[in-house]
Amino acid sequence: MTALVSPSRPAIARARGIRLAVPVGVVVSFAVVAVVLAFSIAPTLFTSQNPAQGVPADKLQPPSAAHLLGTDHLGRDLFARIVFGAQSSVTSALVAVAIGVVVGGLIGLLAGFLGSWTDTVLARFVDVLLAIPAFLLAVVIVSSLGFQTINAALAHPARRAAVRPVDPRHRGTRVPRLRRSAPGIRLGSAHLGRQGLPARAVARRVAGAGHGGDRAVDQPHQPLASEDVMTITLPLREETPTTPAPLLRVHDLSVAYGRTPVVHDVSFSIAAGGSLALIGESGSGKSTIARSVLRLLPRATGRAKGRVEFGGDELLGLSEARFRPFRGRRIGFVPQDPSNALNPVRTVGSQAHEAAALAGITDADARREAILDVFARVGLPDPGRVYESYPHQLSGGMLQRVLIGLAVLPRPELLVADEPTSALDVTIQKRILDLLGDLRDELGIGLLLITHDLAIAAERTDEIVVLKDGRVQEAGRTREVFAAPTAPYTVQLQADAPALNPDRYRRPSADRGVDAWTTDTTSTRIDVREVSKSFVVDGADRPAVSAVSFRVRPGTTHALVGESGSGKTTTVRLLLGLETPDAGEILVDGEAATGRTEAELRGIRRHLQLVYQNPFTSLDPTWSVGRIVREPLDQYRVGTRSERSAKVAEALDAVGLPPQLARRRPDALSGGQRQRVAIARALVLEPDVIVLDEPTSALDVTVQAGVFEVLLRLQRERGLTYLFVSHDLALVRQIADTVSVLRNGRVVEAGRVADVLSHPREDYTRALVAAIPTPDLRSPS
DSSP states (O other), X not given: OOOOOXXXXXXXXXXXXXXXXXXXXXXXXXXXXXXXXXXXHOGXXXXXXXXXOOOGGGTTOOSOSSSTTXXXXXXXXXXXXXXXXXXXXXXXXXXXXXXXXXXXXXXXXXXXXXXXXXXXXXXXXXXXXXXXXXXXXXXHHHHHHOHHHHHHHTSOOOSSOEEOXXXXXXXXSOOTTEEEEOTTOOOOSSOTGGGTSOTTSEEEOOTTOOBOOOOOOOSTTEEOXXXXXXXXXXXXXXXXXXXXXXXXXXXXXXXXXXXXXXXXEXXXXXXXXXXXXXXXXXXXXXXXXXHHHTTOSOTTTEEEEEEEEETTEESTTSOHHHHTTTBTTTEEEEXXXXXXXXXXXXXXXXXXXXXXXXXXXXXXXXXXXXXXHHHHHTTOSOHHHHHHSOGGGSOHHHHHXXXXXXXXXXXXXXXXXXXXXXXXXXXXXXXXXXXXXXXXXXXXXXXEEEOSOHHHHHHHOSEEEEEETTEEEEEEEHHHHHHSXXXXXXXXXHHHOTTTOTTSSXXXXXXXXXXXXOSXXXXXXXXXXXXXXXXXXXXXXXXXXXXXXXEEOTTOXXXXXXXXXXXXXXXXXXXXXXXXXXXXXXXXXXXXXSSOOHHHHHHHHTTEEEEOSOTTTSSOTTSOHHHHHHHXXXXXXXXXXXXXXXXXXXXXXXXXXXXXXXXXXXXXXXXXXXXXXXXXXXXXXXXXXXXXXXXXXXXXXXXXXXXXXXXXHHHHHHOOEEEEEOSOHHHHHHHXXXXXXXXXXXXXXXXXXXXXXXXXXXXXXHHHHHTSXXXXXXXXX
């Protein structure tokens, strides 16, 4: 019986041939070596980038198609540096191996042929060399020969090279005034930077280069001497004047909130001490650009792309920790709404100490002195009281001045001002703008100004960027843009600005009520007679209004102008019955508005309506537009429900709003639409008098133009009488028929607008008129 035995696995392996499994690590190692060798043999096949030359605009770029591995802090391509670094590494290794073979071979030959004591001496010499650390040996060599000689000696051989001049102060490793005969030294076209020499010492290779001379390399692409007589001369060059880099450079900035883009490829720059204005209507992206520079976009929804460089640093790519030293210290910010910018439960002084800390002031007493000084510089009349006050105890204009003072206290390099003078009177506005101008001159502070006041932009800034729907419509030198605008949108803005277009709202003399200022009381809609009012402040009576008198004829517009605290608002509150005068009398259509019962005042107020200054806070955000406009009808129980709805539709149509807006809430409307809703609410009771308290100070010029066109049309059609409170004297000059100038609660001058503002008698009135921005829009020669 024959036993069948299966062959063993080794036998099968011998029969089929042995297969050896190659470890994966070996394959990967060989692949890496192959790649390195390929890089070293032909680096130009893998990249065309110069590894030694950086582009400042490309600093710290992420991986992209142009830069596969990104760029370093000097703008050099990292992939190119790896590729050419492989060539240098392999070359250095081959040179080291060759030297080792030659020197070791010679030592071995000597030891073999001579033998005896020679072999022993050479062995001991090699032992000594091996015993000395390589680092210590390098220190000895460098100390003996110097860095300059070592750097030049390590340069990679390249026979045909061109050298361009380099300021040796550009890098830490430098070759100042090195001049020595070096027949064995070569300079490569792209290797000096990797070997310690200035990165831009060599520009490129030049075919056929060579000359036999011994002179300084002081020309771009200066050919070198032939290799046997070559002399290196790299002198310290004198600095040549160059155009200074901009303080702030915004390049191709695009911003989106969620999936909604709001800014598209915006670019501009501001030099140190320079100024630039961003202008445009609401929603054009002005504030979004400013918040992108300050890194204040909402973290959840705001996304900014492009580049924002400040002093050579790219801001968008910095972490929050690295950006924090910029905000407040080097970049100051003045927000638009002062009422929301300060903590209401802390005094102004305690919050001001935070700004003083950013300025590096450590002593508490020194901080207080610096705070009081800057408060005085921005025009606050009683810095000590402001320091001790809470925000609600100060007016809007005073709060705005506080914010400006805190922004400039740390002496920033750039000040971003978002509508910094929108709540200020013309004299304070001029003082603030003069202060910003002085800081620019004294400290070289750059100014990025966001404003809807085109007159300020035209008068106070060097350059301007006009925005609409997040896109640049026009940009350039301010005088050039306003003298000869090319974009239709810029032409429209200029036409809608009263200070730039004095005839924007001008009416014929017959239509302006030239006889409005008269002593005749038989045809007077409003008659204010010697009215006074005081308030108790710190236990003492402080007069707010003292013997104020004026008359307003039907169908005309009377303006109250003056600085903050002059008594304008108190006078309006007395007229509306919201305050009771201490003395004097107020008549509306010949009937006394003072000393009446609440029911009697209610009847007077039906014909006396108010349009507040800020449409963003005067409308209930939880109500629909229709309910807001209908509320006065509901309060006075006018008509049936259907009649009230019809009156609401009529009022909305009168101010140019479509009826479908009645279902929306205020947050779904623009600023101009909200103010029109406020006007419609005032009109719905068909009043005789409307008090306009700064009705367009928070609106852009194009929206302001639309609102005043509505008001003037309604005045012509319905014979309305307006009491207009404003600090915009350029607008008052065109809108009002008569004017009263108030100062410290007293009327210092009154009369026809043309007489008072064109030929003022009082110094105070002359100061107000002189503070009106009057830009020179003539084209520069």
